[in-house]
Amino acid sequence: MRLKYLTLACVPTAGAVQYMHSKDFRISIDPDSGALLSITHPKDNASMSWISGPDNTPWQPLGSRWGLGYVDLGPLHRTFWDSPHVRVEDDRMSAAYTLDGLKVDVTRKLDQRGGSLDECYMFTNTGNESVTLNDAAAESIAIYTPFNDHYTSTEDVLENRAHAHVWANGGASSWVKLTRMGLRGPHLGLVLTEGSLAGYSIESRSVVTLSNTRGIFLLHPSIPVLEPGQSSRVCWSLFWHDDWEDFFEQGVQRSEQFVHVEASSWTAVVGETVDLTVSTRRGAAVSSEIVDLVPVQNKGVYTGSIKASKTGQQKVTLTVGNGVSKTNSSIFLNVVPDIDELIANRIKFITTKQQLSTDFSDQTKAGAYAVYDNQMEGIVTFDTSSDRNTGRERVGMGVLIARWLQSNSDPDVEESLRIYYDYVINKLQDATGYVHSWPIGSRTASLRLYNWPWVMQLHLQMAKLGNKVTTSHGNCTATPSQRLLDTVERFYMQDHANDYYPINVPIYEALTYFEESGDHKTVQRLLTLWTAHGKRIAEVGQNYPAAEVNYEQSIVAPAAIILLELYQYTTNEEWLDAAHGHFTRLEAFSGRQPDYRLHDIGIRHWDGYWFGKDRMWGDTFPHYWSTLTGIAMHYYANATGNDSYKTRAERILRGNLVLFTEEGRGYCAFLYPTTVDGRKGGYLDPYANDQDWALAHILALRGDE
Template sequence: MADNGEARPILWDVGVGQVELDRVDGAPLAFRHPRRPTTPWLLQEGADRWHTVLHRWGRGFVITDQGTFRWGAPDSVDEGEGGLTTHAKIGDNLELVVTRRGGAKLAETYELWNRGAAPIEVRSLAISTPWRDVYDSAQDSLERACHAHVWTGGSWAWVLAEPMDGLGPVLGLTLSEGALWSYSVESRNPDTGSNIRGHLMLQPTDHARNPTANGGQPVYSVPPGEALSWSWTVGFYQDRAAFLATTDPPISFDSYSAGHDEAIIGVLRRPATVAIDGVPVATDGNAVRLERSRAGTAFVDVVEESRRTARTMLLFTDGLEAIVRRRVRVLLDAHRDQQADGLRQFAFLPVDSSTGLTMHSPDWPDWTDGAERVGMAVLVQHARRLGWVDAEESTAALDGYARFARTHLIEADGTVLRGSAGAYNGSRLYNYPWLAHFFADHAVMFDRSEDLDLAVRILHRLAERGGTHFLAIGWAEAARRVAELCRHAGDDALADQVEQPLRDSADWFVSQGVELAAHEVNYEQTIVSPLVTLLALYGRPDDEEHRAALENAVRWLMAFGGPQPHIRLNSVPIRHWDGYWFGREKLWGDVFPHYWSVVTATALSALPDWAITEASTEQVRRIWDASLADFAAADFPTCAYVFPSCIDGRPADRPDPLSNDQDWALALRLRSLRTTP
């Protein structure tokens, strides 16, 4: 049947909302709710230029032992009083039958029938669910887009499509029959860039392309005359909590992470067997104690009496101090080029973990010897402050790094360069607070007033270059630290000079509301987290407009993190471009967790008492736990664990081999363990 986008859509009631279905192929085109009339929830053909009929809801592909196929419009659509049924012939022997029904929720059943005479092995199978998870602008994101929090834990699977402003209602997809073992992403490339999440494909399996994804992907053998089937419902809910109450989890956990000599306690909701990394675990009634002697992540399988199987991931570590000690040892031994010229031998560089080779590439902006690599020096600095590294060795390393930065990364007027040489050694506002804060702490550690003077000069230059209209990660924290030290030295006037641009910036951003300017990405978690910190530290607490702005920003920020029951996902903010910019493999797609996830934790930790909630406190804890996932068992932790099974057909669900800028996760955790002065 030919595609025809001109016919008026079919409208069905879905609870208090509606779903629009294409009259020709029966596919959902948009969901509508009276409280959010401009939000379509799904990508819109024409308006979202990169989204076409090829990735409409329900389109997809299958890889079998008898061939590989993508399907388009169905061959027939039968519309009846109770709903509609579509039939699509796929190859010679397969037929996809989809039934849809309206009501309290949209109910869908997919059946992949074997119409041939021999069994067919289904090795990968994916269905497009084109959630409108895009960053066209901050205003569009907050008013019309949604975060798609995806959970594919086998028989325990769902998607929470939550408006980016953190307000209800939410749209939820809940699997009711069958299993979803992974998801993949399509349409991610330099043309679509960093501002779109891509087409999210839900998958009963992706064995053909990535057999080890999510702990292992199944192969389904479909006998002649039988079908591989799954069903889900899609409906509106008042908020996140209301949706989660309907997802029927087989187990809950008191934590997703445990340290040395600790255990995670699971509580079964129904009779089931439990295994950790394939090893059965005894249950005590409905309780199960999960332990592991080896540090790292572990898969947990829950098999119910009905044979429905769910899988998730937990983390076991040997503690923060042990992780930091190991990591700093590797930083000092492997992340510096001892053969470099002059002071460059003290710079920290990315390392390809597959070879141990440093990767200083001044022609690629995120592989320089400056910018985000400053986090490595900050980690060494705070490990020394806590007494977790050798004082003499770390002193030499930090002194050398400070001389390198003064000579090669900072100009006389305080301008901060992105690297010491090459096409990308120009200035970038993000880099200013990181070096200012480093030199402020360096001044305290080694009693050097000239380092505090340099920190002041860097922050003044940031303000001069337009920093008050830019949400630089860490500026509010750096200004607070520098001002604190100025006051400690008896120079209150200089402290006020350091902090006044932040007060001006808070006024400016309060006046902007949802119209936040684009940064390196049009809208993202690391635009909102510095906004929260700015308003928390430098907003006007007695001004109702400022208080409301902070409340809004906190809600926006927390919405980036989903409630999936998995150490890499729970509360971790969505980021989906860092693998391309910072990794060796140049993979776009969801990175869980990314190290900048922790700036959500630092922002929420900066809140005044009146703004702190149980939910914000819990999100802080979950993010700090997740931030250790890539460090727990790796000497060279990855800069980007790209989580989906595949990105445009390339296998993912694995760490990128480049160890690059990830150390901010540990550095900011240690900085949060502040001691005086």
């Protein structure tokens, strides 16, 4: 075995990249800092690195490379480990970092037999007093783990970037499952094998990096009190796997403290029962103070049930092992009130507290449903950002209310909606059917095609609510169904409309409505337009065009949904054949963490900045557009007969109910990470902005049953 010994003091080849390698891994190392620069599979033709480094992430700060980190040793005393003594061999390495009162020893070994890269971080108290490294907060100690989760271009991301599904809030059973965005395996996984994690944070999000990178990840170890001379370790194993099932199977085999949990529902309604299935290594004992777990034929599998007796988050702690060797892990469930009552309360809140009066001083806003600040307890009229104006995504409030009124009667709510609809046809849309990005008369704005299908949705729901003739712009008289057709036709008159991937085009529902109304001429006209759009999406395939974000869940979702809706209406197998690839790429955005905010919720990480009060970057779990994945799963189940996708769709929609309170308040996003660029996360942004599409989608899928 060839041995290379490096120190900062005397190394003839200082600065030259060093390597570890095996039949399963090729690892490049910065000898000056001890950080990993790349992790690749030797047989990968694309030579994709699964972590960020100088070759694939040139904007990455040098101090946030893999395996570096920091610890807070007191007030104004954050210390970074980055200057080690390094020893590198072909299949192992060590890096020793000496800090003020603390030593950090990092060891890495390539396990030839097990096909893994095993890492350990040992923290030793070299001072004279006891220390608790995360005494101030979970983020007081962190290890940089920059997963390669960035959106450059479609061509690049499908081969060279990965979705990072992070589960760092599970305590002793924490893990990360990476999936190549283009789905070609094998994929990289990480499972904790010793110690515990207390969360994860994000750095390097700003107006420079904007929405096209998820940022730099940090994992937060949970370190107990260290007495002088005492040490504590956190270790994990990285390995290759084929899919989620393979990942969980290997996780159980590779880690004695790994727990895989499946739940019948991650968000339950009060009164329901949640069934849990807990899998761990064969022979391991698993217990919980909250749920009675019964072993299943000594296979390392346990089952149990929890009664959802009161609303709110339910943390379930699972203990693996006995005595001094036991470890604790956590999962998170949510319990919500009756969903119909929740929706009714939300609608009452909108119509009584989020609508500007018709005599409001600024007539470009008068009658509109608007953003509401839950801290200020009032409507936001002073925020001039486009994502807070009285158009665009806010149309979702009108769509929700119009859907609800089709099954419920409330004269006050209907009067509010009629006022709002009058606002939309006079202030958001001109007489030709053109949809404006800002209210007419407020300012001139560039075309935003995203807005158009939402107005189509509103016209369709108003048509189903009676299709009453309305007048706009003084003398433009039309029914909502005619306005729907005008909006669709005007949409496709815009340059490159067929190249766009719009959200919520009401293809199946509109065609069904006009067919049931006996308006076959309109059916054929709409079908012609939407067929041309679907053919273009099928032709483009996986070469998705960049939109407001280069590559994202809500680009892939409409591609799948448009094709699936065309299939559901026409039963033409070509549409289903074209949809399969989009659907599988869409699924890849969704993780399977044992947390109601994360499970099957698509990765999104910019909406808090664009739509929230606090202008916070970082992972938004959940975010209401994650329900697009649920819609796609619903239609995919209809197309294939695989009803498991309907179950998953229901879970996704229910997961978004954390964005609403029982009294009817809405919150635009949950900022999930522990911190983002040092700002505290783990909270609901105070703005009620655009989250009501989640409730509208619940009603929409009910109507498709």
